[in-house]
Amino acid sequence: MGLDQIPVTGLKRVGPKLAERLHKLGIHRVADLLFHLPARYQDRSRLRSLGELRAGDEALVEGLIADVQIAQGRRRSLKVWLRDEPHGPGGHGAGGGLMLRFFHFSRVQLEAMRVGRRLRCFGEVRQGPQTLEMVHPEVQHRLEGDDDKGDIGTAVDAPLTPIYPSTEGLQQISWRALTDQALALLSAHPDALMDLVPPEIVAPLGLPALHEAIQRVHRPPADAQVQALVERTHPACLRLAFDEMLAHQLALRRLRQERRQLTAAPLAGKGHLRSRLLAQLPFALTSAQRRVADEISRDMAGTRPMMRLLQGDVGSGKTVVAALTAVQAIECGRQVALMAPTELLAEQHLKSIGGWLGPLGIQVAWLSGRHKGAERGGILVDIASGDAGVVVGTHALFQAEVRFAELGLVIIDEQHRFGVHQRMALREKGAGEGRLPHQLIMTATPIPRSLAMALYADLDLSVIDEPPPGRGAVTTAAVPDSRREEVIERVRRACAAGRQAYWVCTLVEESEALQAQAAEDAAADLHERLQGLRIGLVHGRVKAAERGPIMAAFAAGELDLLVATTVIEVGVDVPDASLIIIENPERLGLAQLHQLRGRVGRGPVESYCLLLYHAPLTAPARERLDILRRETSGFAIADADLKMRGAGEVLGTRQAGMAAFRLADPLRDKELVQAAQCGADLLLEDDSPAGIEGVTALIHRWLGEREDYGQV
Ligand code: ADP
Ligand code: MG
Numbered sequence: 066m067g068l069d070q071i072p073v074t075g076l077k078r079v080g081p082k083l084a085e086r087l088h089k090l091g092i093h094r095v096a097d098l099l100f101h102l103p104a105r106y107q108d109r110s111r112l113r114s115l116g117e118l119r120a121g122d123e124a125l126v127e128g129l130i131a132d133v134q135i136a137q138g139r140r141r142s143l144k145v146w147l148r149d150e151p152h153g154p155g156g157h158g159a160g161g162g163l164m165l166r167f168f169h170f171s172r173v174q175l176e177a178m179r180v181g182r183r184l185r186c187f188g189e190v191r192q193g194p195q196t197l198e199m200v201h202p203e204v205q206h207r208l209e210g211d212d213d214k215g216d217i218g219t220a221v222d223a224p225l226t227p228i229y230p231s232t233e234g235l236q237q238i239s240w241r242a243l244t245d246q247a248l249a250l251l252s253a254h255p256d257a258l259m260d261l262v263p264p265e266i267v268a269p270l271g272l273p274a275l276h277e278a279i280q281r282v283h284r285p286p287a288d289a290q291v292q293a294l295v296e297r298t299h300p301a302c303l304r305l306a307f308d309e310m311l312a313h314q315l316a317l318r319r320l321r322q323e324r325r326q327l328t329a330a331p332l333a334g335k336g337h338l339r340s341r342l343l344a345q346l347p348f349a350l351t352s353a354q355r356r357v358a359d360e361i362s363r364d365m366a367g368t369r370p371m372m373r374l375l376q377g378d379v380g381s382g383k384t385v386v387a388a389l390t391a392v393q394a395i396e397c398g399r400q401v402a403l404m405a406p407t408e409l410l411a412e413q414h415l416k417s418i419g420g421w422l423g424p425l426g427i428q429v430a431w432l433s434g435r436h437k438g439a440e441r442g443g444i445l446v447d448i449a450s451g452d453a454g455v456v457v458g459t460h461a462l463f464q465a466e467v468r469f470a471e472l473g474l475v476i477i478d479e480q481h482r483f484g485v486h487q488r489m490a491l492r493e494k495g496a497g498e499g500r501l502p503h504q505l506i507m508t509a510t511p512i513p514r515s516l517a518m519a520l521y522a523d524l525d526l527s528v529i530d531e532p533p534p535g536r537g538a539v540t541t542a543a544v545p546d547s548r549r550e551e552v553i554e555r556v557r558r559a560c561a562a563g564r565q566a567y568w569v570c571t572l573v574e575e576s577e578a579l580q581a582q583a584a585e586d587a588a589a590d591l592h593e594r595l596q597g598l599r600i601g602l603v604h605g606r607v608k609a610a611e612r613g614p615i616m617a618a619f620a621a622g623e624l625d626l627l628v629a630t631t632v633i634e635v636g637v638d639v640p641d642a643s644l645i646i647i648e649n650p651e652r653l654g655l656a657q658l659h660q661l662r663g664r665v666g667r668g669p670v671e672s673y674c675l676l677l678y679h680a681p682l683t684a685p686a687r688e689r690l691d692i693l694r695r696e697t698s699g700f701a702i703a704d705a706d707l708k709m710r711g712a713g714e715v716l717g718t719r720q721a722g723m724a725a726f727r728l729a730d731p732l733r734d735k736e737l738v739q740a741a742q743c744g745a746d747l748l749l750e751d752d753s754p755a756g757i758e759g760v761t762a763l764i765h766r767w768l769g770e771r772e773d774y775g776q777v
Contacts, residue, residue, distance in 0.1 A: 068096040068250060068257045069762070076246045086235055091769040096258060098247040099279050100766060101240075102305065102728050103227035109187055110224040110291050115149045116161035119683065120192040126163065127185040133178045143167040145178050163190070164198045174204075225285040225294060230727075244283050251276060261763040262308055266744045270307065270737075271300075278304035282728075297730065303737065306729040310741035311748075312767035313726070315760050317522035318745055324370060324523070327501050332473055333366035334396035341425055342392055346385065348533065354382055357527040358389050361505060364525070365393055365474070370501035374521050376508055377529030378699040379663025380536070383507045384414065384638075386529070387476050388421050390505055391455055395427055399473025399502075400448070401455045402462055406479045408433055409603070412613050413638060414478065415457045416620075422455060432458040432467065435610050476505045509660065512703055512732070519738045520731055537643070539666035539697065541674040543650075543690045552646060552675055553594050559644045559673075560598050560625040566644035567664055568628045570604075571652055580630045581606040587648070588628040599623065604630040631657065633664060640668035650676040650693075651686040655706045658689075659699055727767075 072094055074084050087093070092101055113124040128147035136142050145165040165186065167174070178184075188202025229240035251258055260267075260275040272278070281301035285294050293299035297306070343350070350358070357375060364371035377383045391401040403418065405411040411433065419429040430453035432444050447453040451470030456462060506524065517526055544552055556566050568591060570584040581604040588602040601615040601624040619627045620639045627633070627642075631653075645665045650658055658676075665672035676690055692705040731738050748760055 066257070067259065068099065068247070068254075069094055069259075069766075071095045071250075073098065073243075076243065078242070083235075083239075086232060090230070090232055095247050095250060096766065097769065098243055099251060099258065099283075100727075101229060101244070102282055104230045105228050106285070106295055107187065107226040107228060108224075108291055108295055109226060112185075114161070115147060115163045115197075118161060118163065118190045118197055120190055120197060121683075122190045123188070124190060125185070125187045127183065128163065130178060130180050130182045130184055131162065133180060135175075140168060143170045143175060143178070145184075147184060150183070162196055164193060164196050165202055165204075166193070166198055166200045168201070224287050225289060225291060227283060227285075248280060248283055251279065259762075261759055261766065262311060262744070263748075266311075266740075266747060267304070267307075270303075270740055272304035272307060273300055275304065275308070277301065297728065297733070302728060303734065306726075306734055307737050307741060308763070309726060309729045309767045310731065310734070310737055311744050312763050313729075314519070314522060314741045314745040315748065316764045316768055318749060319760075319764070320523040321372075324372060324501070327370055328368050329370035329501050329503055330397070330399070330473060331366050331368050332394050332397040332399060332503065334393050336393070336396075338392040338396045338425055338427075339389055342389060342421060345421070345424060350385070351382065351529075351531050351533055353377075353529045353531040354386055357529055358386050360525075360527045361386070361390050362393060365390070365503050371503035371505065372524050373504070373527055374506050374508060374517070374524040375527050375529070376510070376512075376517060378532065379509045379660055380532060380638075380667055381509075381529040382533050383478075383509075383529065384417055385421075387414075387478070387505065387507060388418050390474065390476065391418065392422065392425065392427070394474040394503070395422075395454045397473065399471050400451060400453065400469050401474045401476065402469070402472060402502075403455060403457045403476045404462055404478065405457070405459060407632065408435075408459055409612060409616060409632060410478065411457050411459050412616070417638070418455060418457065427454040428452055429455045429457060432456055432461050434459070434461050435608075472502050474503045474505070476507065478507045479509065509663075509699065510656070513700065516731060516735070516738065519742055522742075535669050536666055537669050537671045539662060539672045539674055541662065541676065541694045543676040543678055543694065545680045546648070546677050547680070549677065552677055553591065555675070556591075556626060556644065556646065557595055557598065560595075564644060564670070565619065565622065565624070565639065565642040566626050566646065567633065567642060568626060569633065569645065569647045569661055570628065570630055571647065571649045578606065580604060584628055584630045591626065591628060595626065598625045600626045600628060602628045603632060605632055631661065633661070638667060639664070641670075643668065643670050643672040644675070645673070646675045646677055648677050649679055650690060651678050651682055655689050655692060655702050656699075658693055659702050662693070 072084075073079050073087050073092060074081075076095065079087075087098075090101070092098055107123055109125045111125065113122070113126050115126055115128055118124055118126065126147070127150070129150055130145055131148045132144075132146040134144045136144055143166070145167075147163045147165060149161060165184075165188075185205045186199065186202040188199035191198050191200065226237075227241070227244075228237060229244070231237065231240060255276055258276065258279075262275075273281075278301040281289065281299070282294075282305060285291075290299055294302065297303075357377075361371070361373055361375070364373055375383055375386060387403065391403070394401050403411075403414055405414055411431065415429060415431045419431075422429050428447065430444050430447050432441075432448070436444060444453070445467065448456050449468045449470060456467075456469070461467075512520070514526065514528060556568070559566055568587060570580070570587045584602060584604040588600060591598075592600055601619055603612050603615050607615070615624070615627075618624045619642075622641060642665050645662060647653075647658065647661055653661075662674045665674060674693075676693065678686075678690065682690070689706075692702060696702045696705060729737070748756065748763075751757075751759075
């Protein structure tokens with residue numbers, strides 16, 4: 066029986082509970098385990114000296130215990146100071162120190178921590194209040210001259226330890242045990258896992274066979290090219306990345322083919338609403354806007370459902386294109402759903418689109434999570450009756466109780482924030498008997514056109530490649546946070562001169578609570594130092610009902626300074642804001658920084674972006690900030706990002722929706738993207754039952770239950 070058929074419960078120690086956890090990750094069969102690939106590796110092949118450690122490193126270190134303390138404080142903790150050995154890897158012992166911190170520790174562990182002892186440990190280095198720290202590292206005690214006896218911890222120095230994507234309650238050690246079993250089955254029965262990519266496609270690439278690639282990626286041999294594996298440029302990684310890209314490409318092409326079988330109501334109209342809208346705009350469209358609006362308009366007039374991606378840098382003016390598209394549908398008696406990733410942005414669309422369409426007699430409704438009871442009921446009635454021509458909202462629009470009278474067009478802003486499933490749910494709403502609403506997806510993700518065409522092979526692409534005229538330049542400078550006072554002074558002067566400013570607090574932690582706290586602290590501090598200024602605060606924990614008025618006040622010039630988390634990242638449009646301070650920019654990817662900076666430079670005055678970094682910067686972080694200072698176009702930034710990215714650096718694009726890949730990185734492996742496109746052409750030519758089945762199996766292997774990837 067093939068490994069594609071054997072359920073994971075066939076493995077040892079996989080009971081119903083574990084099986085259920087695995088199912089949640091889409092792992093049902095043994096083969097699924099083989100394709101559950103390490104997200105990364107911990108490089109434990111090199112012992113680092115304490116002196117060379119930097120915050121953020123994951124490192125294997127060895128040192129002598131210099132001091133041990135139990136701190137009582139708010140949380141009892143064990144603190145252990147390590148120092149480089151006199152003749153250790155650090156050289157002369159003049160090197161660095163490191164503090165290990167344990168919040169949970171047993172008596173045995175405590176007793177083993179004796180001054181003068183040698184300790185080897187692995188963990189993540191953080192900047193503590195006094196010195197670099199490791200919190201709960203994996204520890205191995207080393208006794209003089211004898212590595213085996215007296216060890217308390219576990220062996221921490223296996224060369225390349227795979228780290229698997231996981232879920233709550235599943236330890237890395239379980240993943241290793243599970244994949245061990247699957248790999249053993251594979252080597253005992255090589256025929257049980259079919260290579261679904263024909264040799265004529267793989268051979269020219271010079272990449273290893275599937276089996277070999279799988280074994281290596283899961284269990285890198287001791288002599289493996291460590292760096293290549295970590296950076297994912299090893300041939301074994303590339304082979305799997307290729308298969309994955311091919312599977313995606315096939316899935317997207319199939320989606321496109323399937324969509325071609327469907328029909329949509331042609332929404333041509335005579336264009337009178339469009340003319341009235343244009344006549345009333347305070348500006349003329351750029352030629353790029355005119356071009357994309359025409360492309361979209363032509364699609365909508367067709368009998369196939371439009372599925373178009375509108376790409377345009379921040380501030381390039383996508384909203385007005387959306388409005389033009391909307392009125393075309395409305396003129397044909399259809400409704401439009403416009404979705405934004407956050408309430409804040411939905412509200413902003415309500416304002417701008419409502420402002421343009423209201424005078425044309427079109428009702429623009431807003432459905433938000435905060436609408437409750439009778440108010441909500443009333444809005445739902447307006448939507449169901451068709452009175453509301455445009456409905457703006459967040460994912461609240463997906464709820465089953467939201468019924469449209471005649472939904473003809475769905476516009477999705479910043480699509481990467483939307484889950485595929487949500488997009489599908491919305492699509493269903495208009496899809497009766499093989500009919501789909503037209504769809505327009507807007508994104509500011511600046512990826513090169515060729516790549517966009519590969520990544521969104523199921524979509525047609527329109528690009529706004531020219532900013533509206535009359536934009537003031539944005540001057541960008543990097544300033545160390547030791548000069549925070551000066552920066553605050555700068556804010557004071559700008560606001561005194563009638564300008565408005567953003568102060569953005571960033572935290573690398575995902576936790577909304579921590580982000581919110583950082584913003585609150587910063588706001589309190591700025592309040593104190595900038596007395597007399599009107600300061601607003603928005604973050605993820607400020608209730609939507611309060612956030613709206615704060616944003617509105619800022620937009621209306623009633624606030625001078627807006628302190629915010631990255632919630633303001635996308636879309637917010639306040640043309641009079643001309644100064645933005647970004648704290649800890651070194652923690653963000655380039656794409657995100659570019660998005661943030663796009664909040665200023667929207668009006669005619671010269672704008673400034675100050676990147677308030679925390680020294681010392683790593684070389685790649687410095688380079689990133691340099692790129693940002695030099696370049697203003699999103700595409701140029703994406704390009705530079707691409708050229709410089711090395712291992713371990715946060716990818717801006719990851720946040721921008723390309724994280725759907727397990728292993729492949731289409732930005733890095735450009736040649737593989739092309740090869741996958743050609744491979745897909747070749748495979749789809751074969752319309753024999755076996756050929757079709759093979760394609761289905763390959764898609765299933767890599768996308769599993771996520772076969773709907775890319776579907777909108
Ligand atoms: P984004 O593409 O980032 O969504 P917006 O649609 O928010 O950009 O547009 C940014 C700003 O530029 C808005 O204030 C908008 O009114 C203005 N704008 C859009 N098109 C033009 C144009 N052709 N001429 C002048 N200003 C424009
Ligand atoms: Mg926008």
